[in-house]
Amino acid sequence: MTSSPQKRIYFDHSATTRVLPEVLDEMTPYFLSKFGNASTIHSFGREARIAVEEARKRVAALINAEPQEIVFTSGGTESNNLAVKGVAMYKGKMKGHVITSAVEHHAVLEPCDYLKRFGFEVTVLPVSSEGLIDPGDVERAIRNDTVLISIMTANNETGTIQPIRDIAKIANSKGVPFHTDAVQAIGKLAIDARADNIDLLSMSAHKFHGPKGIGALYVKRGTKIEPILQGGGQERGLRSSTENVPGIVGFGKASEIAKRDMERTCQKMKILRDKIIKRVPEMVPNSYVNGHKILRLVNNAHLRFDFIEGEGLILDLDLKGIAASTGSACSTGSLEPSHVLLALGISNEQARGSLRITLGRENTEEEVDYLLQVLPGVVSKLREISPFSQGSPMTPGGGESCVQ
Amino acid sequence: MYSDKVMHHFTNPHNVGEIPDADGIGKVGNPQCGDVMWLYIKVKDDIITDIKFKTFGCGAAIATSSMITDLARGKTLEEAKKISRQDVADSLDGLPPQKMHCSNLAADALREAIKDYESKRAAKGT
Numbered sequence: 001m002t003s004s005p006q007k008r009i010y011f012d013h014s015a016t017t018r019v020l021p022e023v024l025d026e027m028t029p030y031f032l033s034k035f036g037n038a039s040t041i042h043s044f045g046r047e048a049r050i051a052v053e054e055a056r057k058r059v060a061a062l063i064n065a066e067p068q069e070i071v072f073t074s075g076g077t078e079s080n081n082l083a084v085k086g087v088a089m090y091k092g093k094m095k096g097h098v099i100t101s102a103v104e105h106h107a108v109l110e111p112c113d114y115l116k117r118f119g120f121e122v123t124v125l126p127v128s129s130e131g132l133i134d135p136g137d138v139e140r141a142i143r144n145d146t147v148l149i150s151i152m153t154a155n156n157e158t159g160t161i162q163p164i165r166d167i168a169k170i171a172n173s174k175g176v177p178f179h180t181d182a183v184q185a186i187g188k189l190a191i192d193a194r195a196d197n198i199d200l201l202s203m204s205a206h207k208f209h210g211p212k213g214i215g216a217l218y219v220k221r222g223t224k225i226e227p228i229l230q231g232g233g234q235e236r237g238l239r240s241s242t243e244n245v246p247g248i249v250g251f252g253k254a255s256e257i258a259k260r261d262m263e264r265t266c267q268k269m270k271i272l273r274d275k276i277i278k279r280v281p282e283m284v285p286n287s288y289v290n291g292h293k294i295l296r297l298v299n300n301a302h303l304r305f306d307f308i309e310g311e312g313l314i315l316d317l318d319l320k321g322i323a324a325s326t327g328s329a330c331s332t333g334s335l336e337p338s339h340v341l342l343a344l345g346i347s348n349e350q351a352r353g354s355l356r357i358t359l360g361r362e363n364t365e366e367e368v369d370y371l372l373q374v375l376p377g378v379v380s381k382l383r384e385i386s387p388f389s390q391g392s393p394m395t396p397g398g399g400e401s402c403v404q
Numbered sequence: 405m406y407s408d409k410v411m412h413h414f415t416n417p418h419n420v421g422e423i424p425d426a427d428g429i430g431k432v433g434n435p436q437c438g439d440v441m442w443l444y445i446k447v448k449d450d451i452i453t454d455i456k457f458k459t460f461g462c463g464a465a466i467a468t469s470s471m472i473t474d475l476a477r478g479k480t481l482e483e484a485k486k487i488s489r490q491d492v493a494d495s496l497d498g499l500p501p502q503k504m505h506c507s508n509l510a511a512d513a514l515r516e517a518i519k520d521y522e523s524k525r526a527a528k529g530t
Binding site for chain 1: 406411414415417420431435436439440441442458459460461462463465466
């Protein structure tokens, strides 16, 4: 009954997604026959240039931006780096103040840390136990020398959706540029960059069925920003490097599909997601849902189980054909639990028992039912091995001290 | 990432459990920042006659716990004390480098259990 299914089940769509066949079909000619460099003027270059500009329109349409406000990059990490460093260090500035949050992706937190080396100051705002940032905290943190506010649209681990409209409005009224890392939100939340007062927004194609290695930064017209890569001056000087034409074409197609299907796919994923976050705590004692119950991405079920460690869960589920992920320590090679879960006030030892299920448009109810069928057994098996239980709590001082 | 042997011991760990009347118990690790292993031994005539474990930790932590119970059972205390973290890793056909702390834990837990047994015996004055 719980033997491995013939088919593997993919529940790790926040890590990456499958390229849809119709996306790949549009990309293929730009590898094989229309392989020109989009910056050249012969017919090969011209057909590549046309494809790049068509894709730019499709990406812009997804977030209600102008095509010329889309700067293609290599992905979410580069977009975040460009936004943070390119705005803060505009015209060689080496001081100022940046506001961000404790639950941002490392691709925002690390560039902010990098800025500190040059004399910038960074305010890292806390979040509530459900992972929410208080817009009032943002307002109170703004100083005369604040050069950038960077708050993610939705969290990559817990899926918690931040009040970015309120935060952007505050930033706008104070004249501070507002950047949002929307990598996880694109395709799952309707975003209107113009109406929502967003100045900069990071996107990544592979999170919504486009190819890896391509992303974009939306830069609102008039935003003061300079490049972090110097070179041939592509992308209006903001991102030098020969355009990744097949990637850009795939990104464009994935954007078109995301916009076209968003309502339908979100509705479907939400039903499945709700089934998981309702059923698991009912079926498994001492299990919890991390993050906000309502303000969360439609595809995210982030669960936590007392007394066990996440990697075992992932390995056992994998043996049963289910691919999921954990934010916990040992699996990533360090013993630090996820900074996101710790920011929610979850203790180190509890954070380590977390499981992230992220659905995609192609997941089915049968797949979710199979997960619900095998998960309780997997948890029980690991709990039988664990020294901890209801009667033997995970006391922090239970063993030797934490020596590095 | 893991060898077949690690996966075998993770999937079907040997000697899971507690020994209620254990002669020695070794508890190592801290759930806040690492893995935790509790190891129980029964000793007769300086030989480890029974050994069981309970572990909170990653796949490698569970596999190394299982492996050390196999390595230590039937050994004299002196032989058992010589089992090193490298021995545990080698018996599992190797561990990923970042997991070596886990196998370190298993050998430590065994030594702690033996130490516990020896100090109890000394206290009894036998």
